[in-house]
Amino acid sequence: MNAAAWMAHPASRWLSALTLGVGLLGTSVLATAEEMKVKVTRDIGSVTVEHNGQPVEIKRNQDPDNRIVSDYTKTSRECPPFCVQPMQLLPGVHTIGEVELLKMLEARANGEDAFLLIDSRTPDWFEKGTIPSAVNIPWTRLYPGSSSYDPFVAETLLLDRFDVKKADGLFDFREAKKLVLFCNGPWCGQSPTNIKALVAMGYPADKIYWYRGGMQMWHVLGLTTVDPS
Numbered sequence: 001m002n003a004a005a006w007m008a009h010p011a012s013r014w015l016s017a018l019t020l021g022v023g024l025l026g027t028s029v030l031a032t033a034e035e036m037k038v039k040v041t042r043d044i045g046s047v048t049v050e051h052n053g054q055p056v057e058i059k060r061n062q063d064p065d066n067r068i069v070s071d072y073t074k075t076s077r078e079c080p081p082f083c084v085q086p087m088q089l090l091p092g093v094h095t096i097g098e099v100e101l102l103k104m105l106e107a108r109a110n111g112e113d114a115f116l117l118i119d120s121r122t123p124d125w126f127e128k129g130t131i132p133s134a135v136n137i138p139w140t141r142l143y144p145g146s147s148s149y150d151p152f153v154a155e156t157l158l159l160d161r162f163d164v165k166k167a168d169g170l171f172d173f174r175e176a177k178k179l180v181l182f183c184n185g186p187w188c189g190q191s192p193t194n195i196k197a198l199v200a201m202g203y204p205a206d207k208i209y210w211y212r213g214g215m216q217m218w219h220v221l222g223l224t225t226v227d228p229s
Contacts, residue, residue, distance in 0.1 A: 038062050038222065041099060047106045049133040051226050056132040058102065061222030068219040071128065072185070082187045085212060089192055092205025096180070098221060101211050104180065105133065115178035115209070116161065120191035125184065129225035131218060136228065137161070139183075139190040142197040158201070173204050180209040185216030 038060045039045045046059035087095055096104075107113040119126050119134040126136040140146040142154050158164040158171065162179065165172040179198070183190035191210060199205050218225065 036062070038064075040102060040221075040223075044099070044102060047102045047109070049105050049109055051132040056224065056226055058105070058132055058224040066222055068222075072216045072219045077187055079187070081189055083189070084187055085189065085192055087212065089195060089210055089212075090199055090205055092208075093195060093199070094206070094209045095212050096209050097211070097213060098217065098223065101131075101180065104209070113178075115180050118179055118181045118191075118194070120181050120183045120194040121188075121215075122190070125215075126228055130215070130228055131182070132224060132226045134182075135161075137194070139193040139197075142201075143193050144197065154201075162203075164203075171202055173202055173207075176203060176207055178207050178209070179203075180211060182211035182214045185214040186212055187216075188214055 036045045036059070040060060046057050048055050048057045050056070089095065104113060104115065105117075108115060117131065117134045119130045119136045120139045121136070122138050122140065123136060126138075130136070137157065140148045141150075141157060143149060144151075144154075155166075159166060162177050164176045165174075181191040181194055183192075191214070195208055195210060198208060215225075
């Protein structure tokens with residue numbers, strides 16, 4: 001059977017199309033695997049979380065020429081207030097890095113853990129982009145020294161967002177949520193201020209995790225951010 005006759009045969013045409021399709025599929029899968037050349041670690045390529053009801057894949061930027069945005073290229077900010085924060089903020093509070101945060105996000109996505117990821121920055125910074133699945137609770141909402149502090153708002157956050165209970169005028173933190181807080185970077189005092197305010201209220205320090213690197217290190221590593229809107 002010559003080539004023309006072979007291709008004219010229905011079974012032959014079907015077999016040819018199937019072979020071509022399998023070949024293309026294999027190429028696509030291979031290309032996808034090869035594209036992930038910039039992983040987080042050898043074992044972590046990406047983590048998918050839910051943000052505003054939609055799945056978002058957190059991964060590092062794959063473009064070797066990618067550069068961080070100008071907001072995070074600055075190295076020298078006046079101190080105070082932009083002083084470098086210590087690695088251990090308060091006794092009992094867990095300081096974590098990017099890998100630990102991603103593992104926590106993955107565990108939460110798999111239903112193995114539950115926590116609230118809090119962006120402690122003011123709304124103007126939050127609106128520029130944040131870590132997927134984060135909610136914005138500015139430091140001004142919880143810190144009594146802030147000019148915009150409202151004790152009713154702070155109490156509402158504790159009861160409605162953090163699952164703190166109240167009985168006979170006293171807060172009960174036994175069933176309070178695990179919290180992970182971050183802000184702009186190791187020089188940023190917004191999440192440390194939130195954490196110190198929470199601990200001063202009686203929030204268990206061992207239920208608080210602090211991502212010290214914040215948005216600066218998140219950008220430096222080329223990790224995915226989202227527009228909060």
